[in-house]
Amino acid sequence: MKLIFERGKAGRALSILPPLDVPECLPDVPGRKTVPHLPEVSENELSRHYTELAKQTYGVNDGFYPLGSCTMKYNPKVNEEAAALPGFAQIHPLQPEHTVQGALEALHTVEQELCEITGMDAMTFQPAAGAHGEFTGLLTIKAYLKSRGEEHRKKIIVPDSAHGTNPASAVMAGFTIVNIPSGADGCVDLESLRNAVGEDTAGLMLTNPNTLGLFDRNILEITRIVHEAGGLCYYDGANLNAVMGLARPGDMGFDVIHLNLHKTFSTPHGGGGPGSGPVGCKAFLREFLPGIRVNCKDGVFHMEHPERTLGSVKAFYGNFLVVVKALTYVLMLGREGIPEASSNAVLNANYMMRKLEDLYDMPYPDACMHEFVMSLERQKHENGVTAMDVAKSLQDYGIHPPTMYFPLIVHEALMVEPTETESKETLDAAIQAFREIFAHAAENPAEAAASPKTTPIGRPDEVQAARKPVLRYSWPD
Amino acid sequence: MGSYVISTKQEQQELLKEAGFASFEDLFAHQIPPEVRCGELNLPEGLSELEALEQMQELAGRNRVFRSIFRGAGAYDHYIPAIVKSVTSKEEFVTAYTPYQAEISQGVLQSIFEYQTMICELTGMDVSNASVYDGATAAAEGVAMCRDRRRTRILVSACVKPETLKVIRTYCFGNDLALEIVPEKDGRTDQEALQEMLGADTACFYAEEPNYYGIVEEYQTLGELAHRAGAKYVLGCNPIALGLLATPAEYGADVAVGEGQPLGLPLAFGGPYLGFMAATKDMMRKLPGRIVGETTDHEGRRAFVLTLQAREQHIRREKASSNICSNQALCAMTAAVYLAALGTKGLSDAAVLCTSKAHYLQKELEGIGYPLRYEAPFFHEFVTRTPVAASRVLSALEERGILGGLPLGEKEILWCTTEKNTKRQMDEVVEVLKEVAKA
Structure with missing residues (x-):
């Protein structure tokens, strides 16, 4: 497809800006020597260009998106409408407090509701994404340890099934990583944990249910071991959609958590952001949180900086409009709808798992929470069919592939998360597709390896992309 | 209660049965130990869409939308072309995930490739990433890119935006990097102080074009000083200003970062915004975040x-x-559509409009007793002294539905103009301020 730079003609333009109504006056400083190449197109060409790009983009709106660990649930349209209200979209972050009372109340309300759902006491909305939340949560732990003179606690324990962001975030926050292996049941191996903790332990990062979709039954023992060693427990909220209204991280013994509003709370992903990764904590960590906190006195909302704040992880108050969308969602679902969402997310995953387990190997065959992991390792040895082949074949059925090759502890992994906003018909159609692909691939592995066939491009040459990086368009001379 | 669960209660029972469970309780009992199960959540009852939207409208209604805005300081009230909103509300773009699956994500991937190209054109740098969270985190990531084993000290000009400085400081707390502030002199970085502070352990020096006070500093000299000490030069830049001003590449920057919000994103109480990052080819593999490349199938x-x-x-x-x-x-796509809608000439026009209006307003204010605080060239923001308390000036404007500049203490105001501020609006501000000064 043509790039926007390959469309249009010199001299074409839209009619956006008014003429100057004051004398032209430019600062006496060096001007740019090179004229930037930007598109010269009409509005019609611009509009059609992006319509073409949209046709080559697959969103939740286009179909089933069982991308494990990403919680690709339906994004309600009312969220978008609420966020577009001028009273939210057109206010300056540095307006006087009395002119943004509604925005402050929105932050106050959503904090209370999300704290109730997670069992936390306070929450900051400054982090812009899940990984940003992890970084923030770890800095909270760091600031707390520093306040106690425990800077020698440098080690963060991470199970080998953790999201890659966990160790990366911990290193950004100045910690070193202790990886611990999972037990045979896929959960934290208590012996390994006991051996790993010590006087240098800053904390443990865990997601529960874990990336295998398993709820760790030893969770209270796990958090107790870490606490007894003097460490804190961090909850990666990527998988919160499994447990809302069923179990709360705060009750499991976690001290600090992040949420992914763009997963669990139905705000859209936008092709990779903007997200929102609020960080919640227990009361003893409240004073270390970054950014502002909203307090209410006599019906008036005020911004305050926590007393021993760790600073700011982003300018202003976070991805505010994303938070507005999440608030709209929580208001609509309420007391009954929140647990209903999680219950059905778990149900749909179990249903799919049961309907596929006779063909696909399930390394952890018991019930799952909101997602499950299959392995193509046996097929790979038997006939060369890989997880990649199954994933790519699904595209020819109009289905977005599951997460591939993750978690790392399962070989040839496919991680399937159907979410609660899919119908039985959709699940059945996907089950049918998985089954057909399995059968066809066994008969004709070469064909599976050549999939997808019906998409705008076939499998791209990623090696070439990395070896000879072409990261921008270059104009012909 | 609102719900987006599709299955009816009866269907749920069927699914449970087929999955081998008698009930939801049976399903959960298999997995969640009873000692961590929670009771009913203490949340309000769920609402219908109509009720929820009414509640959100009520909240939004208690925020004041000013009819004209003269406040910047990191968030800028530019006009957003209609095509920008139309393109970026397409559901395919809104509801897609990160484009891991290239075959069905060519649209998003190409849009990022086009964005990267535009950021390179704008900054003059060789390579751009696919975006980070905002300008402040871009600056923090930009300085962190420059660290190496021997060089772990970061120098930041005192004239950068306070929000940016806070974030750099916080990231340095995380990274265990030493941060030192190069003092200000007459609204600009103190060059002598910079020279003294630079050393063999300095990883980089960070400054902003224009700086917090709107001033365009001597970026060539600053960069040469940094490089002479073997440090890298990271320059934060306003993308609209780059329609006119010399680019970070022309000033010799190793890394260029900035807040992309002026490129088609609404004020939105501070977010979502857009952090852009570009670098020289040498630093390509140190860039954080996603990068899109071209290849073939x-x-x-x-x-x-x-x-x-x-x-x-x-x-x-x-x-x-x-x-x-x-x-x-x-947000990166938003910026790309914005830049395509304006084009080369439009971007330069926007820059001329912004800065000309700022100069007009500044002269008018000077004439009525609000002198310029710093004698230095500025782009579209500038600081004036006030003859009376800044809070009084701003309240008088607020009464007229105008958001005045940002008070810097009680005697100074940081003003900002964009292409949206008409001569008439500016004359109105001058009128109000004249009255306040008299009273």
Whole structure:
């Protein structure tokens, strides 16, 4: 497809800006020597260009998106409408407090509701994404340890099934990583944990249910071991959609958590952001949180900086409009709808798992929470069919592939998360597709390896992309 | 109660049965130990869409939308072309995930490739990433890129935006990097102080074009000083100003970063915004976050993919160059559509409008007793002294539905103009301020 730079003609333009109504006056400083190449197109060409790009983009709106660990649930349209209200979209972050009372109340309300759902006491909305939340949560732990003179606690324990962001975030926050292996049941191996903790332990990062979709039954023992060693427990909220209204991280013994509003709370992903990764904590960590906190006195909302704040992880108050969308969602679902969402997310995953387990190997065959992991390792040895082949074949059925090759502890992994906003018909159609692909691939592995066939491009040459990086368009001379 | 669950209660029972469970309780009892099960949540009852939207409208209604805005300081009230909103509300773009699956994500991937190209054109740099969270985190990531084993001290000009400085400081707290502030002199970085502070352990020096006070500093000299000490030069820049002013590349920057909000994103109480990052080819593999590259598929068709992933967290884990996973993709697309809508001439026109209006307002204010605080060239922001308390000036404007500049203490105001501020609006501000000064 043509790039926007390959469309249009010199001299074409839209009619956006008014003429100057004051004398032209430019600062006496060096001007740019090179004229930037930007598109010269009409509005019609611009509009059609992006319509073409949209046709080559697959969103939740286009179909089933069982991308494990990403919680690709339906994004309600009312969220978008609420966020577009001028009273939210057109206010300056540095307006006087009395002119943004509604925005402050929105932050106050959503904090209370999300704290109730997670069992936390306070929450900051400054982090812009899940990984940003992890970084923030770890800095909270760091600031707390520093306040106690425990800077020698440098080690963060991470199970080998953790999201890659966990160790990366911990290193950004100045910690070193202790990886611990999972037990045979896929959960934290208590012996390994006991051996790993010590006087240098800053904390443990865990997601529960874990990336295998398993709820760790030893969770209270796990958090107790870490606490007894003097460490804190961090909850990666990527998988919160499994447990809302069923179990709360705060009750499991976690001290600090992040949420992914763009997963669990139905705000859209936008092709990779903007997200929102609020960080919640227990009361003893409240004073270390970054950014502002909203307090209410006599019906008036005020911004305050926590007393021993760790600073700011982003300018202003976070991805505010994303938070507005999440608030709209929580208001609509309420007391009954929140647990209903999680219950059905778990149900749909179990249903799919049961309907596929006779063909696909399930390394952890018991019930799952909101997602499950299959392995193509046996097929790979038997006939060369890989997880990649199954994933790519699904595209020819109009289905977005599951997460591939993750978690790392399962070989040839496919991680399937159907979410609660899919119908039985959709699940059945996907089950049918998985089954057909399995059968066809066994008969004709070469064909599976050549999939997808019906998409705008076939499998791209990623090696070439990395070896000879072409990261921008270059104009012909 | 609102719900987006599709299955009816009866269907749920069927699904339970087929999955081998008698009930939801049976399903959960298999997995969640009873000692961590929670009771009913203390939340309000759920609402219908109509009720929820009414409640949100009520909240939004208690925020004041000013009819004219003269406040910037990191968030700028520019006009957003209609085409920008139309394109970026397309549901395919809004509801897609990070484009891991290239075959069905060519649209998003190509849009990022086009964005990267535009950022390179704007800044003059060789390579751009696919975006980070905002200008402040871009600056923090930009300085962190420059660290090496011997160089762990970061110098930042005192004239950068306070929000940016706070974020750099916080990231340095995380990274265990030493941060030192180069003092201000007459609204600009003190060059002598900079020279003294630079040393063999300095990783980089960070400044902003224009700076917090709107002033365009001597960036060539600043860069030369940094480079002479072997340090890298990171320059934060306003993208609209780059329609006119010399680019970070022309000033010799190694890394260029900035807040992309002026490129078509609403004020939105501070977010979502857009952090852009670009660098020289030498520093390409130190860039954090996603990067899109061009390649071909097996039939030789042009294709775009996420590339150079060996830098990233899902491959490298604790050895990654950054932890970034989600970025601000839709905001990057917004910026690209905005830049395409304006084009080369439009961007330059926008810059001329912004700065000419600022100069007009500044002269008018000077004439009525609000002198310029710093004698220095400025772009579209400037600081004046006030003859009376700044709070009184701003209240008088507020009564007229005008958001005045940002008070810097009680005697100074940081003003900002954009192409949206008409001569008439500015004359009105002058009128009000004249009255306040008299009273």
